[in-house]
Amino acid sequence: MEDSLGQKWKQREFPLASVSDLSSPPTSASPGIARFDSDGLQIHQQSHQILSVDPQTLQLFKVSPVQSVCVAEGSDADNKTFYSRGVTIQFRNEEESAAFHCVVQQWKKEVNAQGAVLKICVNVVVKWTQSDDIIGCIECYTCRFRSSLSNTLDRIGQEGNGRNGTITTSKSKFDEKIESSSAKMYFHYYGQLLHQQNMLQDYVRTGTYHAAVVENRADFIGRVVVDVGAGSGILSLFAAQAGAKHVYAVEASEMAEYARKLIAGNPTLAQRITVIKGKVEDVELPEKADILISEPMGKLIFSSIKLENNAGFQCTLLVNERMLESYVIARDRFLSPAGKMFPAVGRIHMAPFTDEYLFIEIANKALFWQQQNYYGVDLTPLHGTAFQGYFSQPVVDAFDPRLLVAPPMFHVIDFTKIKEEELYEIDIPLRFIASMGTRVHGLACWFDVLFNGSTVQRWLTTAPGSPTTHWYQLRCVLSQPIYVMAGQEITGRLHLIAHNAQSYTIYLTLSAKMWGPGAEQGGLLQTSSCKLDLKEPYYRMSQPQAYTLAQDQQPQPLIHTQDIHIQSQDLDEPEIVQQPSPNSCAQIDSLMQSV
Numbered sequence: 001m002e003d004s005l006g007q008k009w010k011q012r013e014f015p016l017a018s019v020s021d022l023s024s025p026p027t028s029a030s031p032g033i034a035r036f037d038s039d040g041l042q043i044h045q046q047s048h049q050i051l052s053v054d055p056q057t058l059q060l061f062k063v064s065p066v067q068s069v070c071v072a073e074g075s076d077a078d079n080k081t082f083y084s085r086g087v088t089i090q091f092r093n094e095e096e097s098a099a100f101h102c103v104v105q106q107w108k109k110e111v112n113a114q115g116a117v118l119k120i121c122v123n124v125v126v127k128w129t130q131s132d133d134i135i136g137c138i139e140c141y142t143c144r145f146r147s148s149l150s151n152t153l154d155r156i157g158q159e160g161n162g163r164n165g166t167i168t169t170s171k172s173k174f175d176e177k178i179e180s181s182s183a184k185m186y187f188h189y190y191g192q193l194l195h196q197q198n199m200l201q202d203y204v205r206t207g208t209y210h211a212a213v214v215e216n217r218a219d220f221i222g223r224v225v226v227d228v229g230a231g232s233g234i235l236s237l238f239a240a241q242a243g244a245k246h247v248y249a250v251e252a253s254e255m256a257e258y259a260r261k262l263i264a265g266n267p268t269l270a271q272r273i274t275v276i277k278g279k280v281e282d283v284e285l286p287e288k289a290d291i292l293i294s295e296p297m298g299k300l301i302f303s304s305i306k307l308e309n310n311a312g313f314q315c316t317l318l319v320n321e322r323m324l325e326s327y328v329i330a331r332d333r334f335l336s337p338a339g340k341m342f343p344a345v346g347r348i349h350m351a352p353f354t355d356e357y358l359f360i361e362i363a364n365k366a367l368f369w370q371q372q373n374y375y376g377v378d379l380t381p382l383h384g385t386a387f388q389g390y391f392s393q394p395v396v397d398a399f400d401p402r403l404l405v406a407p408p409m410f411h412v413i414d415f416t417k418i419k420e421e422e423l424y425e426i427d428i429p430l431r432f433i434a435s436m437g438t439r440v441h442g443l444a445c446w447f448d449v450l451f452n453g454s455t456v457q458r459w460l461t462t463a464p465g466s467p468t469t470h471w472y473q474l475r476c477v478l479s480q481p482i483y484v485m486a487g488q489e490i491t492g493r494l495h496l497i498a499h500n501a502q503s504y505t506i507y508l509t510l511s512a513k514m515w516g517p518g519a520e521q522g523g524l525l526q527t528s529s530c531k532l533d534l535k536e537p538y539y540r541m542s543q544p545q546a547y548t549l550a551q552d553q554q555p556q557p558l559i560h561t562q563d564i565h566i567q568s569q570d571l572d573e574p575e576i577v578q579q580p581s582p583n584s585c586a587q588i589d590s591l592m593q594s595v
């Protein structure tokens with residue numbers, strides 16, 4: 001339950017399959033519960049509380065997908081002897097385990113934020129005195145900040161007290177929740193011009209931003225603007241074109257240097273733009289903003305796949321990359337109360353889809369592991385794992401909207417109101433009415449965002465059937481499709497849990513009632529679930545976009561979606577890709593039986 005402070009963790013309870021005290025024999029394990037309340041986290045074994053911890057001392061280790069070890073510090077009665085106490089907790093499933101870890105992360109962060117007042121004081125003392133005596137004194141006063149204090153010292157030493165006052169707390173909000181290796185790769189990626197170029201060459205994206213800004217000049221003229229994650233500085237330049245009084249272009253990657261160069265090369269605008277290199281979580285600005293502009297919509301940055309044209313490694317799902325959190329933090333730090341956000345609202349759209357070709361293509365990938373005589377070696381012991389592995393990759397491509405089985409629904413994220421913590425865990429109940437009888441292979445997702453200008457409202461959409469953007473669409477494919485009839489209800493749940501590699505674990509469940517004699521009596525359900533890692537997509541851009549045509553539909557030429565941006569420039573005839581002859585359902589079923 002959420003209270004007025006947005007403390008989603010409060011009152012949360014997690015049933016545990018088993019709890020065992022590390023100091024007792026493993027045979028003592030029995031079911032229990034983990035409960036968050038105002039005193040901290042309480043772990044009960046049956047009805048006995050066996051551990052009560054506060055967030056400062058809690059250490060949580062994931063030892064398997066469903067098992068974790070909680071270690072907390074305590075002291076004896078005279079507060080002199082410190083000891084550690086640990087319990088092993090076993091969750092009922094991976095989803096509950098991931099949700100628990102997410103709640104602990106949020107809880108620790110909120111409690112640390114309350115401690116930030118003290119950290120700021122520490123910071124100020126250090127800045128003014130640089131005195132070892134005072135540092136020693138503070139260490140005695142609250143020794144748990146000892147290590148962050150030395151971090152603070154390191155950073156003050158490196159960055160000085162520059163005009164932009166870069167550091168206010170000892171550890172950045174960003175650094176606290178994001179793994180440093182992920183952040184390093186992420187900002188390295190955005191530090192390269194070719195990746196910025198890829199976004200700039202998405203004319204649907206950049207053209208919509210340009211139109212949304214210049215058509216809403218009235219919002220920009222004479223106003224202070226902050227460009228959150230400025231990249232090449234393009235949106236700052238648009239804001240200056242629209243008459244902004246001053247634009248602060250905040251960019252954390254090395255791209256900040258290129259942005260300076262680009263902006264300096266446009267002298268009529270440059271005098272009204274200041275580039276600030278740093279994270280929006282850390283930098284200080286000299287004044288409040290009337291407008292925030294940003295392009296924080298999730299793509300995926302990953303290094304493991306090389307595309308021939310280096311077109312960029314990005315996929316869709318509004319919240320991926322976790323940059324929306326930075327946009328929201330920037331709002332709370334920089335935007336004046338009556339300020340505007342460009343964009344202001346985002347929506348994740350979802351609909352079940354059918355796609356036999358895609359399904360068989362994924363299932364086929366694991367067939368390699370069906371070989372019983374691979375150089376004399378039986379590979380089949382790994383087939384099941386490989387099969388699940390391929391189905392845990394969300395598919396990124398542009399698909400034909402006729403593959404959708406039901407009208408889509410959407411989940412709104414209001415950037416002007418949402419709390420940062422609410423983006424750590426997003427739980428969307430699903431309900432659709434099938435408009436055809438078919439096999440449902442999974443859930444298709446895409447997004448749009450709204451520029452809510454005072455003069456013109458504009459949507460930027462990544463929907464299937466709309467001009468393709470560099471986000472494409474995303475599909476979560478079930479390893480067990482479900483069968484539906486026209487008019488039948490499909491229910492389910494899309495549960496996204498943020499992780500510290502700037503992405504999300506996706507848990508999807510879709511269900512449909514069985515028809516036939518048994519169904520009327522009572523809720524016979526076909527249910528299919530999958531777990532996917534948004535950071536490990538199957539980038540399917542060079543594959544044919546196959547779909548089954550209804551008899552009354554004329555064949556449409558199908559194109560390689562990688563070529564779409566080029567075609568939008570030179571308007572040549574699209575390349576036609578030959579369709580493979582359709583696999584019948586019977587063939588597919590027999591293949592699935594064999595796997």
Ligand SMILES: C[S@@+](CC[C@H](N)C(=O)[O-])C[C@H]1O[C@@H](n2cnc3c(N)ncnc32)[C@H](O)[C@@H]1O
Pocket residue numbers: 174186187190191199200228229230231232233234235250251252253255278279280281294295296297323326
């Ligand atoms: C999707 S790009 C958009 C770039 C540019 N605004 C545009 O529209 O072309 C996002 C940019 O935000 C930067 N960024 C991401 N998180 C940031 C943060 N917390 N602080 C500052 N910059 C950030 C990235 O380095 C990247 O250059």
